[in-house]
Amino acid sequence: MRAILTSLILATPAFAWEATVGDICTLSHDTGAATIFLTYDPSAPLYTLTVTRKDQVWAQSPWFAMRFEGRNPIEIATPRHVLSDGGSALTVTDTGFGNVLDGLEYNQVAYAFTQDGVAEFPLIDAAPQVRIFRTCAGAHLS
Incomplete structure (x- = not known):
């Protein structure tokens, strides 16, 4: 029985937050149901945030919002x-993502949503990866 349980645990994919620093810096997390992917291009400077839902599409909406719940609640x-990608990916581009990064680093859960859909991202172990992403050369957090 232990062998079966161990093999099931080891076969379960680990969905960890991951950051890379390079010419284009990235921060990503995959929950299995949705993926959040941030980039920062220091040469522009420009941030992007893409939320991709795996089994559903985003409907056209006049707004997109994120709510971060925990010690430092933020809603933007x-x-x-x-x-x-046929409506499965929603992207926001801006020159500053300070509130987004603060929300990801200092809270327990993030919700990316429109009036018709939501993607939830647990922020367990996100903070160290957000800090790595913030070190991206010349990052502007306005």
């Missing part, structure tokens, strides 16, 4: 988002 919204 924008009408400046675009859909791609």
Whole structure:
């Protein structure tokens, strides 16, 4: 029985937060149901955030919002988002992502949502990876 349980645990994919620092810095997390992927291009400087739902599409919406719940609750919204990949991916681009990074680093859960859909991202172990992402050369957090 232990062998079966061990093999099941080891066969379960580990969904960890991951950051890379390079010419384009990235921060990502995959829950199995959705993926959040941030980039920062120091040469622009420009941030992007893409939330991809695996089994559902985002409907056209006049706004996109994120809510971060935990020690430092934050809610932000924008009408400046675009859909791609047949509606499964929603992307926001901006020159500053300070509130997004603070929300990811200092809270327990993040919700990316529109009036018709939501993707939930647990923030367990996100903080160290957010700090790595913040070290991206020349990152501006306005």
